[in-house]
Amino acid sequence: MNRVAVEKSVLSENNQIAANLRETFGTTGTLALNFIGSPGAGKTALLEKTLELLRPHTRAGVLTGDIQTDNDARRLMRYGYPVRQITTAGACHLDARMVQVHLEDWLSEGLELLLIENVGNLVCPTSYDLGEDAKVVVLSVAEGEDKPLKYPGIFRKAELMILTKIDLLPHVPFKVELARENARRIHPEIEIIETSYTTGAGFDEWMNWLRARARKKAPVGVGTGAASV
Amino acid sequence: MHEMGIASSVLEAAHQVLHRYPGQRLSKIGLRIGEFAGVDSESLKFCFEAIVKSENLAPLALEIEFCDVAQKWRGDELEIAYLELEDPVPTEGPVESVEERI
Numbered sequence: 245m246n247r248v249a250v251e252k253s254v255l256s257e258n259n260q261i262a263a264n265l266r267e268t269f270g271t272t273g274t275l276a277l278n279f280i281g282s283p284g285a286g287k288t289a290l291l292e293k294t295l296e297l298l299r300p301h302t303r304a305g306v307l308t309g310d311i312q313t314d315n316d317a318r319r320l321m322r323y324g325y326p327v328r329q330i331t332t333a334g335a336c337h338l339d340a341r342m343v344q345v346h347l348e349d350w351l352s353e354g355l356e357l358l359l360i361e362n363v364g365n366l367v368c369p370t371s372y373d374l375g376e377d378a379k380v381v382v383l384s385v386a387e388g389e390d391k392p393l394k395y396p397g398i399f400r401k402a403e404l405m406i407l408t409k410i411d412l413l414p415h416v417p418f419k420v421e422l423a424r425e426n427a428r429r430i431h432p433e434i435e436i437i438e439t440s441y442t443t444g445a446g447f448d449e450w451m452n453w454l455r456a457r458a459r460k461k462a463p464v465g466v467g468t469g470a471a472s473v
Numbered sequence: 474m475h476e477m478g479i480a481s482s483v484l485e486a487a488h489q490v491l492h493r494y495p496g497q498r499l500s501k502i503g504l505r506i507g508e509f510a511g512v513d514s515e516s517l518k519f520c521f522e523a524i525v526k527s528e529n530l531a532p533l534a535l536e537i538e539f540c541d542v543a544q545k546w547r548g549d550e551l552e553i554a555y556l557e558l559e560d561p562v563p564t565e566g567p568v569e570s571v572e573e574r575i
Contacts, residue, residue, distance in 0.1 A: 245500065246558045250490050254482045254504070254551040336475050367511040368475040371551070397509040 258372055261340035265375025272351050273463035276358040278374050280398055281382030283364030286408035288316045289441040290382060291359055295323035297451050302473050304357040305350050309338040311363060337368035340375055357473050366395040378403040385409050385416055389423040392430045399430040411440040479512055480520040486553055494558055501534045501557035507550045508541050
């Protein structure tokens with residue numbers, strides 16, 4: 245018997261594709277965000293409102309992942325931006341190769357903003373780097389405040405937590421402060437924005453966050469790049 | 474489903490390394506998992522064994538070691554730490570002599 249030390253990442257192939265995507269996004273000045281949340285957390289509604297609020301002529305695209313159906317893509321297409329559905333046929337997460345394949349010609353067209361809606365799941369998508377600039381975790385007030393403690397992986401990796409459906413707060417026993425506290429126990433630097441698709445609350449703050457990130461991503465010496473978002 | 478995908482990736486990554494050792498057979502994979510990797514070790518072992526059985530890779534074992542954040546990484550990694558390799562078992566049957574062929 246011969247023992248060989250390896251120290252090789254199990255997801256090294258995915259990570260290599262993700263690194264290539266990240267390099268490409270850097271060159272094209274594309275801000276790529278990976279939205280992760282439970283089924284029903286409000287990811288699609290968040291993206292709908294985001295597309296509605298983008299400045300005209302923003303070059304944005306959406307990849308949306310689901311195990312089956314193209315329902316989300318059809319919802320998102322109504323806003324006039326290119327949308328592609330990634331149907332994973334059973335896989336509980338998107339991986340970098342799926343993103344690479346579905347981007348096809350978008351990058352050569354100079355996409356400023358790429359919104360990736362992952363499959364509804366707080367566990368599996370966490371392990372797969374998609375080459376994104378940031379992971380955004382979406383949590384609704386219809387869930388438990390202890391989600392960050394139950395699923396620490398995604399809350400550790402996400403730069404931003406968007407708390408959705410806050411218009412439901414009078415009707416549900418969700419304690420916002422406790423949810424914030426739990427999220428920061430896991431990730432002290434995580435940013436938190438509270439939103440409601442129904443009332444529009446919090447979307448100014450969210451769009452400001454998005455635009456600030458886009459400005460940072462604009463390629464040096466190439467106009468405003470993603471700053472027009 | 475997640476663990477099945479991870480189990481497939483573990484085997485794929487191990488076989489990529491195995492190519493560097495021609496003629497050797499894989500007998501054990503040592504896997505390190507970060508505490509925030511979101512992987513259930515029992516479920517991963519179950520999936521791994523199912524693949525080993527369906528692809529006739531037995532006897533091939535999986536040894537899992539959990540790593541805490543302070544120990545090594547950000548805690549969300551999955552890494553093949555080591556492989557145990559064995560020389561292939563010689564196949565039984567008549568030994569062909571070179572002279573006979575000539």
